[in-house]
Amino acid sequence: MKKERLSYLQIHPKDNVLVALRDLPKGFEVDFGGQRFFVREAVRAKHKFTIAALEKDADVLMYGVLVGKMNYAVAQGVVISTDNLRHASDDFKLGNRKLDWDKPDVSAFEGRTFNGFHRSNGTVGTANYWLVIPLVFCENRNVLTLKSALEEKLGYHVASKDYSDEVDELIARYQAGASVDELLAIDLSSAKAGKEKMRLFPNVDGVKFLNHNMGCGGTRLDSDALCGLLAGYIAHPNVAGATVLSLGCQHAQASILQEEIRKRDAAFDKPLYIFEQQFEGTEQELMQKAIKATFAGLTQANKQTRQPAPLNKLCIGLECGGSDGFSGISANPALGYVSDMLVTMGGSVILAEFPELCGVEQELSDRCIDEATAEKFMHLMKTYNAKAEADGSGFYMNPSPGNIRDGLITDAIKSAGAAKKGGNSPIAAVVDYPGIVNTQGLNLLCTPGNDVESTTAEVAAGANIVLFTTGLGTPTGNPIAPVIKLSTNTKTFQRMPDIIDINCGTIIDGEETIQETAYRILDYVIQVASGDTQPKAVQLGQDDFIPWRRGVSL
Numbered sequence: 365m366k367k368e369r370l371s372y373l374q375i376h377p378k379d380n381v382l383v384a385l386r387d388l389p390k391g392f393e394v395d396f397g398g399q400r401f402f403v404r405e406a407v408r409a410k411h412k413f414t415i416a417a418l419e420k421d422a423d424v425l426m427y428g429v430l431v432g433k434m435n436y437a438v439a440q441g442v443v444i445s446t447d448n449l450r451h452a453s454d455d456f457k458l459g460n461r462k463l464d465w466d467k468p469d470v471s472a473f474e475g476r477t478f479n480g481f482h483r484s485n486g487t488v489g490t491a492n493y494w495l496v497i498p499l500v501f502c503e504n505r506n507v508l509t510l511k512s513a514l515e516e517k518l519g520y521h522v523a524s525k526d527y528s529d530e531v532d533e534l535i536a537r538y539q540a541g542a543s544v545d546e547l548l549a550i551d552l553s554s555a556k557a558g559k560e561k562m563r564l565f566p567n568v569d570g571v572k573f574l575n576h577n578m579g580c581g582g583t584r585l586d587s588d589a590l591c592g593l594l595a596g597y598i599a600h601p602n603v604a605g606a607t608v609l610s611l612g613c614q615h616a617q618a619s620i621l622q623e624e625i626r627k628r629d630a631a632f633d634k635p636l637y638i639f640e641q642q643f644e645g646t647e648q649e650l651m652q653k654a655i656k657a658t659f660a661g662l663t664q665a666n667k668q669t670r671q672p673a674p675l676n677k678l679c680i681g682l683e684c685g686g687s688d689g690f691s692g693i694s695a696n697p698a699l700g701y702v703s704d705m706l707v708t709m710g711g712s713v714i715l716a717e718f719p720e721l722c723g724v725e726q727e728l729s730d731r732c733i734d735e736a737t738a739e740k741f742m743h744l745m746k747t748y749n750a751k752a753e754a755d756g757s758g759f760y761m762n763p764s765p766g767n768i769r770d771g772l773i774t775d776a777i778k779s780a781g782a783a784k785k786g787g788n789s790p791i792a793a794v795v796d797y798p799g800i801v802n803t804q805g806l807n808l809l810c811t812p813g814n815d816v817e818s819t820t821a822e823v824a825a826g827a828n829i830v831l832f833t834t835g836l837g838t839p840t841g842n843p844i845a846p847v848i849k850l851s852t853n854t855k856t857f858q859r860m861p862d863i864i865d866i867n868c869g870t871i872i873d874g875e876e877t878i879q880e881t882a883y884r885i886l887d888y889v890i891q892v893a894s895g896d897t898q899p900k901a902v903q904l905g906q907d908d909f910i911p912w913r914r915g916v917s918l
Contacts (some may be wrong), residue, residue, distance in 0.1 A: 369874040370397070374415075374649035375693060376428035381412040381444055383689060383771075385872055386442040388413075392443065396699045403441040409833075410689025410853075412444040415485055423452070427692065427780035429723055430454045432773065444773055451774035453723035458738055462730040463790045467708045468701060472883060478893035479670035480601075480677065485629050487601035488677035490828045490893040491569045493844045494662055495606040496654075497594055499621060500579030500614035503641065507609060510654060511573040516860075518662070518901045519563035520570045565666035568604065569895075571658070572632035572843040574909050575823070580614035586913050587615035592798040593911050595624035596824030598636065599800075602844045604665030605635035607658045612642035628800045632704045635661040671894060676710035678893060679801060681827030681845070682785040684715070685815035688835025689771020690852040692781020694881075695833035699850070700787035701882035702831065702889075707789040707805050714801055714827050715786040716811040718748055718817050722759040723776035728808070732791045744810045766836045785833070797912060801825045815840045816908040819847065829893055831885070839863045841906025846892050848899045850885065863906075 372382045372394065374622045382396065388407040393400060396415065407413050417440050418424070424432045424444065431482075432449040480487035498507050509662070515521045530552045535549060578590045610618050618638050625632050637657035644650040652801070682699055684691060703713045703903075715721075721728060725745055732738035752758045762775040772778040792805030798821060801807045809825050811818040815838060819830055823845040830845055832838075835852040837860040851857040854869030866885060870876040891897040900906075 369872075371391065371692065372413075375426060378428045379425050381424060381426060382414050382415060383693065384409050384411055384413065398622075401440050404439060407443050408771075412771065412773075412777075413439055414440055414442050414444065416440050422715075424449060426777055427724075427784075429727075429776070429780055431776035431780060443599060446716070446768060446773055447775050451776055453634045453776040453779075456725035456729060456742060458735060458742070459726060459730045461732075461734070462735065465790065467703075467789075468704045468879070468882075470705050470708050473675060473705065473709065473886060476479045476675055476890060477672040478675065478678070478890050480673045480893060480897065481604075481668050482671055482673065483525060483601050484633055485631060487826075488673040488828070488844060489601035489603070490678075491602040491667060491844065491895070492567060492604050493569050493602055494571045494658065494665055494670055495597060495603055495844070496571060496573045496658065497597070497606055497608050498575065498579070499591075499594070499608060499610040499616045499618065499674060499748065501575075501607040502580070502611045502614070504575045504577075504646070506651065506654075507573050507575060508639070509651060510607075510658070511571075513651075513655060514571055515573075518565065518571065526637075529839045551854055559646065566664050567669055568662055568668045571662070572907060574843060576909065576911050578911055579616040580611075582615070582687045584615055588620060589798050589914055590616050590911050591620040592624045592627075593821070595621055595628055596798060596800055596826070597844060598634070599625055599628040599632060600823065600829055600844060601667065601823065603634070604668060604841065605661045606637070607654055608636070608638040608655065610640045611637060612640040634878045636662055674710075675706070675890070676804070677826050678706060678889070679712040680706055680889070681714045681716070681819065681822030681825075681830035683815065683819050683822065683830055683832040683840075683847075684720070684782055684785065684834065685832060685840055686769075686834040686836035686838040687767055687772060687778060687782065688852055690869070690872055691772075691833055691835050692784050694871040694878075695835075695850045695852040696781055696784040697832060697878050698868050698871065699785040700786075700883040701829050701878055702885050703785065703806060704787035704789050705882065705886060707787070710804055712801055712804050712826070713786070713789075714809050714822050714825055715783075715806060716809040716822055717782060717813040718745060718808075718810050719752075719759045719762045719775070719813040720779045720782040721745065721808075722749070722762070722779045724780055728783065728786075728791060731789075732794065733805075737791065737794050740796075741791070741808055744794065744796060748810065770835055795825060797821055797914070798824050801815065801827075812912055814910070814912075814917050816910040817912040817917060820909055821912060829889055831889070833868070834864070836903030837863060839904065839906050839912070841904065842906055842908040843909055846894060846899050847901040847906070848885075848888065849901060863900050863904070 384407040433452040731739040793803040811821040857867035
């Protein structure tokens with residue numbers, strides 16, 4: 365039965381602002397906490413308004429934590445904005461361990477499995493890809509040449525995805541004498557789509573060709589981190605093997621890459637072919653060898669098939685992008701419940717985006733399994749923010765114009781809601797970029813808040829599926845790990861059905877509880893992990909890949 369939809373919400377009993385769950389007109393009467401008052405101006409859905417009058421420099425609390433201070437005194441029922449509120453967050457220090465938590469009921473998923481690709485090191489992939497990777501940007505063109513030679517011939521290219529069919533339609537109409545107005549009025553949705561070819565290797569989900577602009581010319585720290593990131597992709601359970609193209613003289617040496625692979629998998633036994641152009645000679649010789657090796661590797665990868673695996677073999681990356689004022693009360697808490705369920709079942713979860721943990725450091729550090737883990741987290745947060753401050757762009761500058769427009773006025777407001785993705789379980793480990801997650805439970809991974817850089821890093825750390833919440837809508841995907849998109853509100857889900865998989869706006873609409881939504885999410889995760897369902901980002905070929913330069917990126 366559908367529950368009555370509320371008009372406003374106090375997220376935490378300590379909060380001194382309310383969140384509008386729908387557009388409230390000026391003069392709307394609020395009945396809260398035994399008092400009645402009227403909002404003094406129209407409040408758009410997702411935005412906040414004061415429960416009582418606040419003085420200049422007064423604390424504003426949301427989610428039970430400090431999220432800002434008033435720039436000037438405001439009356440009761442006033443909308444919080446960038447004009448009257450500035451970012452502020454509480455200091456943090458090493459505190460007592462707070463490891464007690466209420467484990468969720470997981471009986472509905474007891475004995476459930478997914479069908480994945482079992483690797484020799486005990487990990488299980490949710491997909492089976494072959495990688496073609498450049499060690500340096502000088503090899504990007506050769507990688508794209510390999511893509512042109514192999515992708516469509518092997519049946520991994522859908523002719524309509526590049527919109528060439530729509531262009532063919534326009535050419536035909538133009539040649540038939542269509543005017544400018546007639547061309548602009550053409551309905552291209554009826555353009556004939558090309559047919560997908562039969563895959564030559566049906567057990568291989570695809571050949572993924574990565575490009576980047578690093579490997580040389582930067583700092584050795586950057587090139588070493590790049591090697592670690594690429595090693596994470598090669599060693600990833602969703603990858604069957606890789607072809608690596610190197611120029612030969614760059615900072616990111618093949619020997620460094622191989623050492624980073626051994627750090628992640630000491631008994632690494634996947635097919636790995638590395639070619640150095642300066643050693644091979646002509647481009648033709650390089651490309652012919654790379655094509656032969658890749659094709660031979662694919663024949664080996666195709667021998668692997670999906671087999672049942674327990675849910676504790678899942679490693680879920682948690683991500684948010686294009687967040688809005690509903691993120692912290694719908695999709696993110698639902699992911700938090702999924703996180704707690706997976707941890708209870710012995711799986712692994714990754715919470716990243718350190719600039720979006722600003723203001724909740726004390727809670728997270730207290731949840732760390734021991735003091736050493738807590739100190740590592742606090743050190744990474746302080747060092748990262750100090751570097752950002754030194755370059756004139758502290759964590760307080762993280763919210764984007766879209767975030768602010770939809771109710772996330774300060775970084776602390778955004779962070780308090782973003783942290784809800786991590787649920788309530790103890791934090792088992794803290795991992796620095798570009799490290800690997802090898803601990804069951806909730807892991808914190810140091811990454812920027814940038815959607816693609818963070819998702820790229822989570823997958824390198826071992827996430828074999830990424831759950832990505834969005835309020836405004838974002839198409840972010842990944843080359844080797846399925847990225848499942850979840851909307852925080854129903855309007856975005858209905859407006860952008862081509863990129864969003866799951867609607868969590870049902871929580872705001874009063875149709876589902878957080879627990880019910882979480883159960884629905886985990887059911888979908890199992891379908892995707894088994895290869896039975898392809899999320900929209902995979903269908904669209906949204907293969908976003910951006911390594912993080914360890915400079916300032918929020």
